[in-house]
Amino acid sequence: MLNEIVYLIRAFLRTSGALTLFFLRLLRYSPTVLFKRFPLVVQQVHNAGTLSLVIIMTCGFFVGGVLGLQGVSNLARFNAEDSVGTLTALSLLKELGPVITALLFAGRAGTALASEIGLMKATDQLAAMEMMATNPVRRVLVPRFLGGVISMPMLTAVFNVVGLLGAHVVAVGLLQVDAGAFWQQLQGNVASGDVYEGIIKSFVFGIVASLLAVWEGYNAIPTAEGVGRATTRAVVRTAIAVLILDFMITAVAI
Amino acid sequence: MQQTRSVELGAGLFAVLGFAALFFLATQTTLSENFSGKETFEVQARFQNVGSLKARAPVSMSGVTIGRVRSVEFDPEQLTAVVHFVIDSRYNQIPDDSDASILTSGLLGSQYLGLQAGGSDTYLEEGSEVQFTQSAVVIENLISKYLFNSGREENEQ
Numbered sequence: 001m002l003n004e005i006v007y008l009i010r011a012f013l014r015t016s017g018a019l020t021l022f023f024l025r026l027l028r029y030s031p032t033v034l035f036k037r038f039p040l041v042v043q044q045v046h047n048a049g050t051l052s053l054v055i056i057m058t059c060g061f062f063v064g065g066v067l068g069l070q071g072v073s074n075l076a077r078f079n080a081e082d083s084v085g086t087l088t089a090l091s092l093l094k095e096l097g098p099v100i101t102a103l104l105f106a107g108r109a110g111t112a113l114a115s116e117i118g119l120m121k122a123t124d125q126l127a128a129m130e131m132m133a134t135n136p137v138r139r140v141l142v143p144r145f146l147g148g149v150i151s152m153p154m155l156t157a158v159f160n161v162v163g164l165l166g167a168h169v170v171a172v173g174l175l176q177v178d179a180g181a182f183w184q185q186l187q188g189n190v191a192s193g194d195v196y197e198g199i200i201k202s203f204v205f206g207i208v209a210s211l212l213a214v215w216e217g218y219n220a221i222p223t224a225e226g227v228g229r230a231t232t233r234a235v236v237r238t239a240i241a242v243l244i245l246d247f248m249i250t251a252v253a254i
Numbered sequence: 255m256q257q258t259r260s261v262e263l264g265a266g267l268f269a270v271l272g273f274a275a276l277f278f279l280a281t282q283t284t285l286s287e288n289f290s291g292k293e294t295f296e297v298q299a300r301f302q303n304v305g306s307l308k309a310r311a312p313v314s315m316s317g318v319t320i321g322r323v324r325s326v327e328f329d330p331e332q333l334t335a336v337v338h339f340v341i342d343s344r345y346n347q348i349p350d351d352s353d354a355s356i357l358t359s360g361l362l363g364s365q366y367l368g369l370q371a372g373g374s375d376t377y378l379e380e381g382s383e384v385q386f387t388q389s390a391v392v393i394e395n396l397i398s399k400y401l402f403n404s405g406r407e408e409n410e411q
Contacts, residue, residue, distance in 0.1 A: 039258075046261045050268040089283055154272025161275040164283075188310065188364065190283045199276070 022215055025137060026145050033142045040139075044147025048109040048210075052155055055108055056101060060159035063100060064166030067091055071167070072175045081177050085186030088167040093190065093198040097160040099246050102205035105152055106238035110213035113144050114234035117217025118227035126218075141218060145210045152206025153199055160198065197253050204245060209238045294340040295380040296324065299354045299367075304335040305390025307356050307365045313339050315369040320345045323367055339367060341378070349374040353386035365390060 034041060071084035117140065120126050126136040164186075171177040213234045220230035304326055313321035321341035329336045341348070351372035358365050369384075378384070 039262075042265045043261055045268065046265040049272070050264040053268060053271070093279065093283065151268070151272075154268065154275065157272055157275035157279055161278050187282070187284060192280070192284045195279050195283060198279075 019211075019215060022218075023211055026142055026211070026214070029135075029138045029142045030146060033138060034146060037138075037143065040143035041146050041150070044143045045150050046147075047112065048105075048144075048147045049151030049155060052105060052108045052151070053158065055104055056155050056159050057162045059100065059104055060097075060162035061166040063096055063159075064088060064092060064163030064168075065170045067096075067163070068167035068170035068175070072171050072177060081171075081175075082181040082185050084167070084171045084177055085182040085184075086189040088171075089164060089186045089190050090194060092160050092163045092167075093194050094201075094250075095246070097156050097163065098198055098201035098205055099242060101152065101156040101159045101202060102209055102242045103239055105148070105155060105206075106209050106213070106235050106242070109148060109151070110209050110234050110238055111231050113148070113210070113213040114217035114220070115227055115231045117141065117144070117214060118220035118222075118230045121218065121220055122222040122224070122227055124222075141214050145214050148210025148213065149203075149206045152209065153202045156198065156202035156205075197249075201246065201249055204249065205242050208241050208245060212238045212241065293343040294321065295343055295346070295378075296338060296340050297378050297380075297382055297384060298336055298338045299384035299387050300329070300332065300334040300336055301354075301356065301387050301389050302334060303389040303392060304337060305356050305358075305365050305392060307337065307367065307390065311364060311366050313341060313367045313369065315345070315348070315371070320369075337367065346377060346379070348378045350376050350378050350382055350384075351386065352378065352384060353388065354384045355388035356390035358391075 067088040068084060071087045072081050075081050075083055075087070117126075120136075120140065126140065129136045129139060168179075168182065172179045172182055216230040216234040216237070220226045307323060307326055309323055309325050311323045312319040313323060321339055323337060323339045325338045327336045327338070328334075337354075348369065349372040351374040353370050353372065355368050355370065356365055357368040372386075
């Protein structure tokens with residue numbers, strides 16, 4: 001029993017240590033890749049960002065819409081329907097925007113990254129690169145990592161704007177809240193600190209989601225089953241990490 | 255080649271959209287000095303209690319927003335709260351004996367500064383001070399007053 005606990009703790013420490021070293025390695029190559037191999041990064045921004053736009057915008061619209069619906073119907077009990085603008089904006093900008101975008105990003109882009117890299121490993125493509133004196137970390141992992149880190153804040157911003165639009169359509173269009181009151185309440189009660197908090201969160205979540213996806217893919221057991229498992233783990237671990245980090249950043253920010 | 259170009263186009267489109275969204279969030283969701291572009295003049299007023307009045311709250315007269323609160327400070331010498339607010343200089347004919355009170359919009363709404371016109375022939379201008387002010391209604395005071403009064407009535411009976 002004691003041995004098992006000691007073994008678990010050691011395994012955990014080893015994994016976190018390896019993850020940290022891996023992260024530092026990615027960071028070390030990041031500037032070179034960003035400036036010298038920029039087309040590779042552009043390719044990955046396209047994969048992680050542009051191709052995620054549809055799901056992000058659809059989900060953002062409906063999340064904003066449901067906030068508008070819930071907000072109006074519940075605030076109506078206190079005759080405060082006008083505050084729905086504040087409610088939606090603060091929930092979207094500070095919490096739902098970064099978190100839901102990160103979860104969707106893990107599902108849409110993180111899985112693709114993990115399985116792609118895992119399959120590259122399973123089919124010995126990474127080993128072949130090393131044989132050709134190409135560093136696979138620099139050629140394959142870092143551009144994918146950077147693509148994710150660059151895409152996440154922008155996806156979050158798009159999510160937030162489309163969400164506000166959705167709330168506006170529902171609250172003003174369907175439920176007859178006054179458009180002026182909606183925006184005045186929104187602008188009057190959202191401070192620039194709230195906006196920055198959301199942007200910082202989305203940036204951190206972008207790093208975490210991309211790092212975990214790339215890491216799981218790179219460390220996948222090179223079999224069909226191993227790649228599948230790595231893909232699952234990338235999503236699960238990202239979700240857990242994002243939610244815990246969200247709590248921690250909020251605690252610090254408040 | 256064709257494929258690379260479409261990838262670059264897609265990524266560029268995404269970047270433009272992303273930055274546009276960031277810009278929108280940074281500028282449109284917060285109210286940064288609505289009256290800064292216009293000509294304004296600054297007036298101050300002293301209150302015993304400002305309640306939860308905050309900077310950027312609207313200043314309104316007859317229900318129309320004519321200015322904005324710039325800052326709320328405490329004056330340690332006179333032991334009162336000092337509210338500095340700016341008024342759009344279009345409204346330069348507000349009598350200087352107008353009275354200012356702190357009001358609440360709706361039951362749960364935010365507080366704003368309401369001006370009630372007076373009858374003087376001289377007008378408010380840059381640097382002048384509103385003399386007649388009425389503090390914010392603090393709900394605890396109302397409740398304690400009510401409780402105190404009802405208790406006294408029972409004693410008298």
